[in-house]
Amino acid sequence: MDAATPDQTPPTEDGAGYRAAVVDLLGVLAYGELTGFLRMAADADAAPTLPDKAALGGLAAAEFHHYELLVARLQEMGADPEAAMDPFIAAIDEFHARTRPNGWLEGLVKAYVGDGIATDFYREVSAYVDPSTAALVHSVLENGGQAEFAVQAVRASIERDERIAGRLALWGRRLVGEAISQAQRVAVERDALSSLLVGGHDHGGADLAELGRMFARLTDAHTRRMGRLGLNA
C-alpha cells in the first residue's frame, strides 16, 4: 500500500477525513461481499444435494446484490469502487487463503461464524457514521437465512457423529484467530477507518472503555453462535 494515496490521509476535524473513512468502510464491505459471494458459490458447488446447492446459490446471489449496492453508493459519492476496495484485498484474501475449509461442514461453519463476527463488527462501526450510510450498512448485512441453514446442517451432522464437534470447535477458534489478526492489520494500515471507532473527526467515536465493552460484546456473540451450532467456543 502507498501512504501517499488520498484515502490514507489521517482524518481531521473537517469532512475530508470522515469521507475517507466512509469510503474505506464501504470499500472493505464491498470486497468482503464480493469474496463472500465467491466463497458461498464454491460452497454451493460442494454441497451434497440439489436443494442444498440451490439454497446456498441463492445466498451467494444475495451477497452479490449487496456488493452491487455498495459499489453504487461509492459511485454516488464520486469514489472509484475499485480504488476503494484495493487497500483491503490483501487482508481479506489472506484471511480466506489461511482458512480454506476442508469439506462442506467447515465451509458452513466458516460462513456462519465468520459472517457473524463481521456483521456484529460492522453494526458496531455503523453507530459512528451518518444515518444514510448506517442504513446502507445495515441493509447489506441482512442475512438471507444462511445462519439457520448452517445451524441445522451442522447440528444434524453432530447428531450423526459426535466426534465432528471437537474438530469443528477447533476450526471455529482458528477462524476467530485469523479474523482478529487480519483486522489488526487493517486497523494499523487504515487510519481513516480506525478513526471511525476511536474518534478523531467530527462524528465522534468510542473511548477506550467503550472499545473494551465492544470487544466483550463481539466475543459474547461469537460464543453464543458457537453454542447454537452445538460447539464450544
Next chain:
Amino acid sequence: MDAATPDQTPPTEDGAGYRAAVVDLLGVLAYGELTGFLRMAADADAAPTLPDKAALGGLAAAEFHHYELLVARLQEMGADPEAAMDPFIAAIDEFHARTRPNGWLEGLVKAYVGDGIATDFYREVSAYVDPSTAALVHSVLENGGQAEFAVQAVRASIERDERIAGRLALWGRRLVGEAISQAQRVAVERDALSSLLVGGHDHGGADLAELGRMFARLTDAHTRRMGRLGLNA
C-alpha cells in the same frame, strides 16, 4: 432413471404429453442455469483482476436469477422443480466433468461457445411450445454481456500470443463433441422432450428435413461464434 416416472410417459395427442414435455424443457433449462451459475462463479474466482471478477460475478448472479424464474414457473404449473431437474443431472454433470477448463481462457471459451450452442438450441425448441413458455425461455436465455466479455478477453490473449489460438480451437471442438454426445443421451432417454422437436402431440413439431436445417443453423452459428473469438471451428 426410472421408466415408470410420469415425466417419461411418451407424449400423446392430449395435454398430458405436452405438459410433460414443457416440464422437461423447464427442468433441463433450470439445472443448466444452476450449474451455469456455479461454473461462472468459479470462473469469477479464477479471474485475474478485480473488474473481471466483478463482471463475471454479475453474470453468474444473473444466471441464478434465471434459475429462480424457471423454478417459479415449474411451481406455478404444480410441478416439483427438483423432480423436473433430476432426469438431466447426470448428463449435465457429465458434460461439465468431461470439459473442466484448464485455466481462465478455456473457461471463457467454454462459457461463450457452450452457452451459445445451448441458447440457439433452446430458441429452436421454443418454436414448438406455447407463447407463454416461449417468452419465459427467451427471457432466461438473455445474455447479460458475457459474450462480449469473452470475445474481447480471448481476442486480446491471441494478440499477445498467437499459439493460444490452436489450443483454444481444439478445445472448442471438444466442447461441441461432448455437448452433442450428452444431448443425444438426453434425446434417447426423454421421449417427451424429444417429441417437442419431432412432433407427436398437439403442438406439432419438425419433420426430418426441418431437423436437418436446424442442425445446419446450429453448426453455422457455432462456426460464426468461433470466428468472432478469432478461432477456427
